[in-house]
Each structure stands twice: as structure tokens, then as C-alpha cells.
Amino acid sequence: MGNFLPSTDAQCKEMLNVIGVSSVGELYADIPRAMREKAAEAVNELPKGVSEFEALDAMRALAKKNRVFDAIFRGAGAYWHHIPAVVSRVAAKEAFVTAYTPYQPEISQGILQTIFEYQTILCELTGMDAGNASVYDGATAAAEAAAMCRERNRTLTLLAGGLNPESIETVRTYSFGADAEYAIVPNKEGRLDLDALKTALNTGVASLILQSPNYFGVVEDIPAIAELVHAAGAKLVVSMNPTAMVLLRSPGECGADVAIGDGQPLGIPLSYGGPYLGFMACKKEMIRKLPGRIVGQTADAAGRRCFVLTLQAREQHIRREKASSNICSNQALCALTAAAYCSAMGPQGMGEVARACYDNAHYLAAKLGKIKGFELAYPGAPFFHEFVTGTPADLTERALKALGEKNILGGLPVEGGILWCATERNTSAQIDALVETVKAVIA
Amino acid sequence: MKLSFERSVPGRRGCRAPQSAAPHAAIEESLLRKLPPRLPELSETDVSRHFSELERQVYGVNDGFYPLGSCTMKYNPAVNEQAASLEGFSGIHPLQPVESAQGAIEALVRAKELLCQLVGMDEMTFQPAAGAHGEFLGLLLIKRYHEERGDCARKKIIVPDSAHGTNPATASMAGFTVINIPSAQDGTVDLAALRAAVGPDTAGLMLTNPNTLGIFDKNILEITDIVHGAGGLCYYDGANMNAVMGAARPGDMGFDAVHLNLHKTFSTPHGGGGPGAGAVGCKECLTPYLPNRLPVRLADGTFGYADSEHSVGRMKFFCGNFLVVLRALTYITMLGGxxxxxxxxxxxxxxxxxxxxxxxxxxxxxxxxxxxxxxxxxxxxxxxxxxxxxxxxxxxxxxxxxxxxxxxxxxxxxxxxxxxxxxxxxxxxxxxxxxxxxxxxxxxxxxxxxxxxxxxxxxxxxxxxxxxxxxxxxxxxxxxxx
CATH class of the missing domain: 3.90.1150.10 (Aspartate Aminotransferase, domain 1)
Structure with a gap:
């Protein structure tokens, strides 16, 4: 294969004749000559094209310079789950992969229906009434949620101290754009300080963005927080790991107005951080404030059920500067992957995964917690599949190094210790090996 | 056709999760979900057939001619998918130590060096996940630039009425007032209207060239001069870059920042709406404001990340849509300049x-x-x-x-x-x-x-x-x- 250009030289010549020019250069006549020469010179300095074999070989060489760990005990926003083979195969289906946004519903029912199924699954997981077709990731979902909750007289966004720091940074960036204010409500002993929240809540607060289980793994008391937030007339946005939603009370059950998060755990590979899946779902009252694409059910003239992109009056291509968000491309294929994952696992399989994550993480915590220097930072606080050990910095470094030598990726160093994660993939044998390695470091 | 929920049979099941040998851990009753989510209960055969049937109702690039203007629906090379599925890329954690992800960072650095050369920019980030996300970053760079110079009255972004809808929507999101200027009949910028629109409140101009009518604006140097002359900066919407690789560089046209839709010009698939990638390049004057965690080549020949205290902040998690960038790099490597x-x-x-x-x-x-x-x-x-x-x-x-x-x-x-x-x-x-x-x-x-x-x-x-x-x-x- 070459450069993907089908027309032969002879055909190109015929085409030029039909156009009425003798060279492609004439078609570029509007570009100033000096500008063209400079551009040509610049591409000339780029490496020349190579065969497919050589290009792939270069990529293989790069891939080899990355280390693929035998076991990963690190989460912090990206989770190491098994992806069923059928899910990978569905996600690689050519038409799904190569199609454009389904603006032409008559030839896009497959994508539209999949997104409709995805939206339904999302509502079931989150306990919400409606969801959008995706945003970029969990961090931008938080930023978009902050924007959708702002009202004329309520412009302040509160961010829980347990929100993923990268989400906090992203909300900060978007707030800089919107000239909007935000404030961080601190944590106390690993979870949101309710007294600090009470102090922070006032009539100018638009929303609180809360993560549960939070960045440090701790499950927050969402119902109590919801009560405080609602009493102050503000909205509660809950960011939750979708795997946790299968076992723990969903954002909807706990009184959230908007549920957000990252759908990467639903069949999307780690991929060094992307592409992932930002999800957003909300209660009925807020549907018209949701950003991004939304698929709705309708019928054709013959009464056949079908699906279309709907409520487009919110979007940039219609509303331009008055749109609720500028989002255009989203993460549609990742949403499709998540729908395929949830369909392939079903309620039972998803429940098993969630339970295995919970059990493995608690087994790991129990074992690690007995080692000196690896005591749990927040003993007694409920957690799902992540937790922090209050490990001092020098010990952290030594432990992670020793684990690395066994090709195990240990937890993430965070303020106050190490943030560990275990999923259904972390077998007891792996956990035992990890614990033995850490013990050896201490000894 | 049936929805997955309509195919569901109570009690039927698909994939099994590995059973944990760890003891069953106790869990507080009040934390537990009361009812399981009503997900479809299907066998693996059901799932396979369901999605095969759905796929037949989708028209992809390989199904035929796809002349969808402004979307660049070119063929998506098969080799891109092979490269992206290498375990050394798909199986690595975004927060693993930099010394264990040298190939990934090198890929990002290589892609940015090639693309900067192609478009005439000095630095580039791959954090934005899409074109519109890139536009947003581009305008935040411009906003921070003026702010840091104490030039705080620059609140207006000029957008021709022929622009993509994302341009005005982005300008609003970035806190600017949008000044729509009329275009000539061929979509080119009306120079008189532009001259009348610029002033001490001009933050910048957003433009795509060739424009949305497919015309290369031959006055481009004059246009960017007018904006610069008024103290504004120029942002290039790279949606139409597929026309001018090797023929004109946004940097040489006078633009200060640019986004490239890797899912258009650089052959990565559209995925039925995404994921894409919006690489943002800029000239030196805007470099300090780029998002942190900028992939760089270090003095000792290894690769790492650089932060700047002037950065506008983070656009999303981690390094952006990494696998999309890899596909684009595969394509660029294969085609060459x-x-x-x-x-x-x-x-x-x-x-x-x-x-x-x-x-x-x-x-x-x-x-x-x-x-x-x-x-x-x-x-x-x-x-x-x-x-x-x-x-x-x-x-x-x-x-x-x-x-x-x-x-x-x-x-x-x-x-x-x-x-x-x-x-x-x-x-x-x-x-x-x-x-x-x-x-x-x-x-x-x-x-x-x-x-x-x-x-x-x-x-x-x-x-x-x-x-x-x-x-x-x-x-x-x-x-x-x-």
C-alpha cells in the first residue's frame, strides 16, 4: 500500500484537463507565492514517506519502550479491568469506527440506537432520568456540570476536596474561561468536612461537585450532603465510578441532581489515558440544560420506531454563541463500547465485577494495613476499591521500586501516603505477592 | 429492530467475572444499592448478533462515497488500528512513572515536532480531545496572553459569519463577546468590515482558511496584519487543513495559534461522532500558557513532561486522546512530508x-x-x-x-x-x-x-x-x- 491515493497519473491528467488547468499548482493560485514556497520547503524537511511495514515497525519500536506491567494496583482515574473479547470485537466493527456523527438518521440507525441504549444503561446505573451521548472524559464532565448548574444569581461552584485533582484543575480552567468563581471545600479525615460545607453554602452557590467514592477511595455520606446542599437551594453533582454504582447506592438514590463520571472502567483500555468516556446524566427538570448530543426516539411517516439526534436547539451548530456548550465531536465510540460492555456482562456479570473489586481491595487493605508504615490513613471509613495507606515518602519510594522490579505497578504516591486500587483482575496470588514484596522492604 | 432490552431474557447471562478467592468483605447495609440496574440479560451470541445487526444499519467510510463537506471523511488506514492496538500502547496506565512510558512520551513529542513543522508553529499540546476543545484552549491562551500583559480591555473575538458554529460558541465559553462580521459572497473576509470591527477591545480573530466555502482567502496576510495592528491575536481553525499541507502554513499566514483535527486531516476515524483529537499549536508568544504536562525531549535524550507557572491549566484528564494521536503519527510517518x-x-x-x-x-x-x-x-x-x-x-x-x-x-x-x-x-x-x-x-x-x-x-x-x-x-x- 502507498499513500492511499487511487488516481493514476494518467487519470490525474484527465481530471486536470476537465478542470481546464495544466497542473495542480494552478489551483493554488490564490496562495501567495512566497507562502507556498515556504510551505513546500517545510514539508521537504520532514522525513519522506515509508512503507506500511516500516511505519508499523517504527510504532512497534515505540511501544516496546513502554513497560506493560504484569499487575496494576494503581487507579486514580484509570482502572485495570478485564475487557471481554466480544466487547473489543464489537468496538472494532468497521462501520461503527469509520462513520461520522449520525446527522443522517436514515443511514445511521445502528449508531443512534446504540447511543439510545447507552443513555438508558447510563440512567439505570446512575438512577437518573436522562443522559447525553458523552463528553470527553470525567474531568470535562465535571466542568460541563458546573456550567449547567450556574444560574443568573447563583454562580459559585463548590468543589469537594475529594474530587480528583485533575478534575479540579479542569474545572478551574473552564472557570477561567467563563469568568466564573469556584471554591474548594476541604476534607476532614478523608471525606468532605460537613461543617466547612455548611459555612461555604450561601445563596450564591450554584452547585457542589462531589466525588464518591472520592479520590482517596472513601465513600461519602451523599444523602446527608444532598440535604445540606438542597436546603441552601443549590444543586448536587455527584461523580461516581460506574463499577461502584452497581454495588453502592447510585447518585440518583442518594439525591443527586446531576450524575457524572468517567466510563473508562466499562470496557475501555487504559491506553495511557485516552480516549476515555465522560458521562453526564440528570433529573428530568435539567434535561434542556444538558450539554452535548442527545439521542431521542421518534417515528417515521410509516410509524416505524427510529432514533434521531434531538433537542439540538441547545447546540453550537444551531445556537452559535448562545449554545450551552461548544462541544461537537464527543466520545461516541467509547459510549458504544460501554454499552457493549454492560450488555455483555449483564446485571449479574457487572455485579460480580463490582463485588470482586470490593473483596479484593478489602483483602489487600487488610493485609497491607498490618505492615508497619502501611496502616490505613482513614481507618473505619467505608471504601470501594481504592484506599490510602499513610506511608511515609521514603518508604513509598522503596516499596514502589521493589514492586517495579517484580513488574508490579504499585499504588500512586499522593499527599499523606499511597493510593492503592484493586480490581477483579488483581487475584489473591497477585495481592499476596505484593504484600510479600512490601514486607521484604520493611525487613 | 429490537432494542437490547427487548431481547433480554430474565436469568440469561453473558460474561462471567473472575471469582475472587479473597474472603467476602462485609459492607454496611445503608451503603448498598437497593435494586440492581435493569441491564439487558443476554448471552454472548445475543450480544454479537445484536451489534452485527446494528452495524448493518450504519454507513461507514468503507461503504462508499462520503463527500460530507467540512468533515474530511477520508479513508482510515487499517494500519492505524493495528498500531493503536499494540499492548505497549493500549495496556499502559496514564500515571505510571515516566521512565516506564518513554515510548508513549516519545510518540507525543515526535508527533508534535512533525506537526509544528507542517503548520509553522513553535510548540504543541495534544490535551484537547476534539476540534472544539482545541478552539477553547486556543482562546484561553489568547485570554491569558492579554491578561498577563495587563491588557484587560480586550474582550471581543471577531468571527466571520461563514464560520463553523463552534467558533462563536467557543468564544462565548471563553468569556468573550462575539463580533460577527459579514463575509463577501465567496465567504472571504470583508476587509472594510474587519477594519471597522477591530480596536482596543479586540482580543483576536478566529478564522479558517480555506474558508467554509472552500476558498483560500488571498488577503490572508492583510487580514492577520489588521488584527495584529490593533493588538489582537489570530486563531486558525484547522478544520480545513486538508487542503493546504505543503501549500501554506498557518504560521506563515500570520496566525498565532492553531488547532488541528487529527480525525480529519490525519486520517483517524470519526467513530460515529468521536473520539477525535484537537492538537493545539502556537507561536512562542503563547507557549508559556499551554496546559501543563507538556511532553518534551529532555537534554539527556530521554522524554518527560514540562510545567509552566503561567499555564492556563488542564483541559482534561492525563495527556488527551492518546491512541488517536498514535494513529495520526502512524499516518504521518507512513506518508512523510x-x-x-x-x-x-x-x-x-x-x-x-x-x-x-x-x-x-x-x-x-x-x-x-x-x-x-x-x-x-x-x-x-x-x-x-x-x-x-x-x-x-x-x-x-x-x-x-x-x-x-x-x-x-x-x-x-x-x-x-x-x-x-x-x-x-x-x-x-x-x-x-x-x-x-x-x-x-x-x-x-x-x-x-x-x-x-x-x-x-x-x-x-x-x-x-x-x-x-x-x-x-x-x-x-x-x-x-x-
Missing amino acids: DGLQEASENAVLNANYLRALLKSELPAANEGFCMHEFVVSLESLKKETGVSAMDVAKSFIDAGMHPPTMYFPLIVHEALMFEPTETEGKETLDAAAEAVRNILARAKTEPEALHLAPVTTPIGRPDEVGAARNPILRYDFTEADQ
Whole structure:
């Protein structure tokens, strides 16, 4: 294969004749000559094209310079789950992969229906009434949620101290754009300080963005927080790991107005951080404030059920500067992957995964917690599949190094210790090996 | 066809999770979910067949001609997918130590060096996940630039009325007031209108060149000069970059920042709406404001990340849509500088050829040559026959092609916008032109039939008004139970 250009030289010549020019250069006549020469010179300095074999070989060489760990005990926003083979195969289906946004519903029912199924699954997981077709990731979902909750007289966004720091940074960036204010409500002993929240809540607060289980793994008391937030007339946005939603009370059950998060755990590979899946779902009252694409059910003239992109009056291509968000491309294929994952696992399989994550993480915590220097930072606080050990910095470094030598990726160093994660993939044998390695470091 | 929920059989199951040998850990009752989510209960066969049936109701790039203007629906090379699925890329954690991810960071650095050279920029980030996300970052860079200089009155962004909808939407999101300026009939910037619009409150200009009518604005240097002269900066919307690789660099046109849609120009697939990647490049004056975690080549020859205290902040998690960047890097490596230039030349050749074939039936919205896409107006056809741009577009479907973009740009009435891309051969373009002639002939003889198109698809035109008026956004289980 070459450069993907089908027309032969002879055909190109015929085409030029039909156009009425003798060279492609004439078609570029509007570009100033000096500008063209400079551009040509610049591409000339780029490496020349190579065969497919050589290009792939270069990529293989790069891939080899990355280390693929035998076991990963690190989460912090990206989770190491098994992806069923059928899910990978569905996600690689050519038409799904190569199609454009389904603006032409008559030839896009497959994508539209999949997104409709995805939206339904999302509502079931989150306990919400409606969801959008995706945003970029969990961090931008938080930023978009902050924007959708702002009202004329309520412009302040509160961010829980347990929100993923990268989400906090992203909300900060978007707030800089919107000239909007935000404030961080601190944590106390690993979870949101309710007294600090009470102090922070006032009539100018638009929303609180809360993560549960939070960045440090701790499950927050969402119902109590919801009560405080609602009493102050503000909205509660809950960011939750979708795997946790299968076992723990969903954002909807706990009184959230908007549920957000990252759908990467639903069949999307780690991929060094992307592409992932930002999800957003909300209660009925807020549907018209949701950003991004939304698929709705309708019928054709013959009464056949079908699906279309709907409520487009919110979007940039219609509303331009008055749109609720500028989002255009989203993460549609990742949403499709998540729908395929949830369909392939079903309620039972998803429940098993969630339970295995919970059990493995608690087994790991129990074992690690007995080692000196690896005591749990927040003993007694409920957690799902992540937790922090209050490990001092020098010990952290030594432990992670020793684990690395066994090709195990240990937890993430965070303020106050190490943030560990275990999923259904972390077998007891792996956990035992990890614990033995850490013990050896201490000894 | 049935929804997955309608195929569901209570008690049927698909994949099993590995059983944990760890002891069952206790969990507080009050934390537990009361009812399980109503997910479909399917076997693996059911799931496979369900999605195969769905796939048959999708028109992808490999199903035929896809001249969707402004979307650059070129062929997505198979090798890109192979590269992205290498375990050394797909199986690595974004927060693993940099020394264990040297290949990944090197890939990002290599991609940015090649692309900076191609577009004439000094630095680049891959954090934005899409074109619109890149635009947002671009405007935040401009906002921070003015702020850091204490130039705080610059609150306005100038956008021509021929621009993509994302441009004004982005400017609003970035806290600017949008000044829409009228375009000349061919979509080029009206210099007098621009001169009248700029002033001490101008933060910058957003422009795509070639513009959305597929015309290269030959006054581009004067345009960027006018904006710079007023103290503003110039942002290049790279959506139309596929026309000018090796022919013109945004940096040389006078732009200070640019985004590139890797899912358009650099052949990564559109995924039915995403994921894409919006690489943002900028000149040195904006470099300090780029998002942190900027992939860099270190003095010792290894690769790492750089932070700046002036950064506008983070755009999203981690390093952006990494696997999309990898696909683009594979493509760029394979084509090389010469191949990229050839790609653009052929994109322009194909567009002008198709335009020439259709000239007698469908006069283009403007004179002269076009770049990689062109726009026609069906206003007179509609007056004569009642057949609209929508009717003609829908008739494309019955002819086995994807319709061109409809009703864009907004400044052309009854617009259809064609972008054939370079990966189509002459026969495809000939056949497309023939099909268009047939459709137009039918418009004159049996206009009623065209109002009903398409008729070869599983469904006819959906009731979109009803969908918006009475939104049904999820499957209703109660209905099924009754």
C-alpha cells in the first residue's frame, strides 16, 4: 500500500484537463507565492514517506519502550479491568469506527440506537432520568456540570476536596474561561468536612461537585450532603465510578441532581489515558440544560420506531454563541463500547465485577494495613476499591521500586501516603505477592 | 429492530467475572444499592448478533462515497488500528512513572515536532480531545496572553459569519463577546468590515482558511496584519487543513495559534461522532500558557513532561486522546512530508474535478477554483421545482452515497457542501456526478418522489420535530411490563 491515493497519473491528467488547468499548482493560485514556497520547503524537511511495514515497525519500536506491567494496583482515574473479547470485537466493527456523527438518521440507525441504549444503561446505573451521548472524559464532565448548574444569581461552584485533582484543575480552567468563581471545600479525615460545607453554602452557590467514592477511595455520606446542599437551594453533582454504582447506592438514590463520571472502567483500555468516556446524566427538570448530543426516539411517516439526534436547539451548530456548550465531536465510540460492555456482562456479570473489586481491595487493605508504615490513613471509613495507606515518602519510594522490579505497578504516591486500587483482575496470588514484596522492604 | 432490552431474557447471562478467592468483605447495609440496574440479560451470541445487526444499519467510510463537506471523511488506514492496538500502547496506565512510558512520551513529542513543522508553529499540546476543545484552549491562551500583559480591555473575538458554529460558541465559553462580521459572497473576509470591527477591545480573530466555502482567502496576510495592528491575536481553525499541507502554513499566514483535527486531516476515524483529537499549536508568544504536562525531549535524550507557572491549566484528564494521536503519527510517518503534500494536492484536484463535472447542472456558489471542498446553492432548483437541498441530499442515500453537508455555511441558501477527499478515485467521482445528474433530472420530472427520499433505507425520514417536542431519551421499562 502507498499513500492511499487511487488516481493514476494518467487519470490525474484527465481530471486536470476537465478542470481546464495544466497542473495542480494552478489551483493554488490564490496562495501567495512566497507562502507556498515556504510551505513546500517545510514539508521537504520532514522525513519522506515509508512503507506500511516500516511505519508499523517504527510504532512497534515505540511501544516496546513502554513497560506493560504484569499487575496494576494503581487507579486514580484509570482502572485495570478485564475487557471481554466480544466487547473489543464489537468496538472494532468497521462501520461503527469509520462513520461520522449520525446527522443522517436514515443511514445511521445502528449508531443512534446504540447511543439510545447507552443513555438508558447510563440512567439505570446512575438512577437518573436522562443522559447525553458523552463528553470527553470525567474531568470535562465535571466542568460541563458546573456550567449547567450556574444560574443568573447563583454562580459559585463548590468543589469537594475529594474530587480528583485533575478534575479540579479542569474545572478551574473552564472557570477561567467563563469568568466564573469556584471554591474548594476541604476534607476532614478523608471525606468532605460537613461543617466547612455548611459555612461555604450561601445563596450564591450554584452547585457542589462531589466525588464518591472520592479520590482517596472513601465513600461519602451523599444523602446527608444532598440535604445540606438542597436546603441552601443549590444543586448536587455527584461523580461516581460506574463499577461502584452497581454495588453502592447510585447518585440518583442518594439525591443527586446531576450524575457524572468517567466510563473508562466499562470496557475501555487504559491506553495511557485516552480516549476515555465522560458521562453526564440528570433529573428530568435539567434535561434542556444538558450539554452535548442527545439521542431521542421518534417515528417515521410509516410509524416505524427510529432514533434521531434531538433537542439540538441547545447546540453550537444551531445556537452559535448562545449554545450551552461548544462541544461537537464527543466520545461516541467509547459510549458504544460501554454499552457493549454492560450488555455483555449483564446485571449479574457487572455485579460480580463490582463485588470482586470490593473483596479484593478489602483483602489487600487488610493485609497491607498490618505492615508497619502501611496502616490505613482513614481507618473505619467505608471504601470501594481504592484506599490510602499513610506511608511515609521514603518508604513509598522503596516499596514502589521493589514492586517495579517484580513488574508490579504499585499504588500512586499522593499527599499523606499511597493510593492503592484493586480490581477483579488483581487475584489473591497477585495481592499476596505484593504484600510479600512490601514486607521484604520493611525487613 | 429490537432494542437490547427487548431481547433480554430474565436469568440469561453473558460474561462471567473472575471469582475472587479473597474472603467476602462485609459492607454496611445503608451503603448498598437497593435494586440492581435493569441491564439487558443476554448471552454472548445475543450480544454479537445484536451489534452485527446494528452495524448493518450504519454507513461507514468503507461503504462508499462520503463527500460530507467540512468533515474530511477520508479513508482510515487499517494500519492505524493495528498500531493503536499494540499492548505497549493500549495496556499502559496514564500515571505510571515516566521512565516506564518513554515510548508513549516519545510518540507525543515526535508527533508534535512533525506537526509544528507542517503548520509553522513553535510548540504543541495534544490535551484537547476534539476540534472544539482545541478552539477553547486556543482562546484561553489568547485570554491569558492579554491578561498577563495587563491588557484587560480586550474582550471581543471577531468571527466571520461563514464560520463553523463552534467558533462563536467557543468564544462565548471563553468569556468573550462575539463580533460577527459579514463575509463577501465567496465567504472571504470583508476587509472594510474587519477594519471597522477591530480596536482596543479586540482580543483576536478566529478564522479558517480555506474558508467554509472552500476558498483560500488571498488577503490572508492583510487580514492577520489588521488584527495584529490593533493588538489582537489570530486563531486558525484547522478544520480545513486538508487542503493546504505543503501549500501554506498557518504560521506563515500570520496566525498565532492553531488547532488541528487529527480525525480529519490525519486520517483517524470519526467513530460515529468521536473520539477525535484537537492538537493545539502556537507561536512562542503563547507557549508559556499551554496546559501543563507538556511532553518534551529532555537534554539527556530521554522524554518527560514540562510545567509552566503561567499555564492556563488542564483541559482534561492525563495527556488527551492518546491512541488517536498514535494513529495520526502512524499516518504521518507512513506518508512523510511528500505524501502529506500529495494528499492535499489530490484533495484539491478531486474537489475541483467534481465541481467541474457538476458545473453545468449545479453552479457553484462562487467563481474561480476551490480548495478541498465546494458549495453549491439549490435555491433556483427549489424555486423551480420545490425540491430542496434536503430532498437532494436524501436522494444521495438512495443512490448509495452519503449525502454532502446540508445547509452549511449559513450564508448560502439551500447549500450543499461537497468534500470528496483525496482517497477517492476518478471513477467514484464520475459515478457520483452521474448520480447527481440523475437526481436533478428527476427533480424536474417527479419532484414529489424526491420529497419522499430515501426509500431504500430501513426507515424513512424521522419526525424530528416530534422527537424534540416530546423527548423520549431512554427506554421505558414500565411500558414493556404492561
